[in-house]
Amino acid sequence: MKITRIINNNVVCAVNERRQEMMLLGSGIGFQKKKGDDVDTEKIEKEFFLKSKNVTGKLYALLAQIPMEYIRVSDSIIQYAKQSLDKELNENIYLTLTDHINFAVSRYKQGMNFNNALLSEIKAFYANEYRVALKALDMINQEFNITLPEDEAGFIALHIVNAELGSEMEDTMKITQLIQKVLNIIRYQFKIHFNESSLHYSRLITHLKFFAYRLFNNTVMKSNDNDFLHIIKEKYKLEYQCSLRIAQLIRVDYGKELTEDELVYLTVHIKRVTDEERD
Structure with missing residues (x-):
């Protein structure tokens, strides 16, 4: 392996026989070395391949x-x-x-x-x-x-x-804050305390994480299953009203609109977790 760049005494860049570039860590691996020198393989402690x-x-x-x-x-x-x-x-x-x-x-x-x-x-x-x-x-x-x-x-x-x-720290902070706001709406409307160890609560949190990620990355959920959307809206009216309150929060706080698909899938998760807490 040949050194292509010296980062410091303990970190160098090199290319292997396959012409793959890598980063090598090791005590003294770059000491008194220069570009084009052979790597002292005995000093390699860690190899990194970053795309x-x-x-x-x-x-x-x-x-x-x-x-x-x-x-x-x-x-x-x-x-x-x-x-x-x-x-x-x-x-x-x-x-x-x-x-x-x-x-x-x-x-x-x-x-x-x-x-x-x-x-x-x-x-x-x-x-x-x-x-x-x-x-x-x-x-x-x-x-x-x-x-x-x-x-x-x-x-x-x-x-x-x-x-x-695959998000930025700012987005993850916003996702975390939004999840808390959504849970507060559900908790207030249905007057329940969540069992944080339950399966449906875990599924709700997972859904909200990806729901918020889609929201902040302007990714739209679209199923085109209009029959399913209609059935859920009619069957779970209270839970759908809760989803509409969440949509209003998002409209006011973030200036974003939820699709019918997002509302309906949110309704399903609200139904599951609230049923569990009321049982």
Whole structure:
């Protein structure tokens, strides 16, 4: 393998025999090396293949400024998340999570801790991602011999959700806030308390996550099954009225309109979860 770029003493870019570009991590792998030199393969600790040139370029710029321990622990967290959640993650997480960990550790050392205003919602709506994030917090604390607060697990969970949905942090924050608003409408109209461990509640949260993602990414759900739409509207009138209230909220707060399809599928999920809570 030939070195194509030196990022720092511990990170280099190289091409293999198949002309594939990769990023290599290893203590001293770039020390006293130059473009065109052979890679000392005995020093390779980790290899990265990233498809996005945009992500790769930004990651190179970040790694030029920080120790390799940050990308190393970030990669350990990402691999653990993929295995635990059994999901593929957008490779942009290598950039965003590494940058966040660097920022979080820096803030901690300066005695600056940020409160996570959405921590309760994150625990409720992204329970699996939050469990992974708690493990990630342990990894970070052990690597850097620090004690980051639980709020950081919430931020890490959002980065994982971003990577699952392929969205930006701003959108994920808006998605989380919208889910809470929708649940409040349902809770108020039907005067119920949700059983957060129930299957129908879990299905509702999953539906709302993708519902909100479609909303903020201007993706329209269209089924063309007019008979089904009519049956649901007539059969579940109270639940459909609740969906109309949610549509009004979205119109006022976000300036967006819901399609009939979105309203009807939302109605079905409301029906299921409210029936369960009333039983």
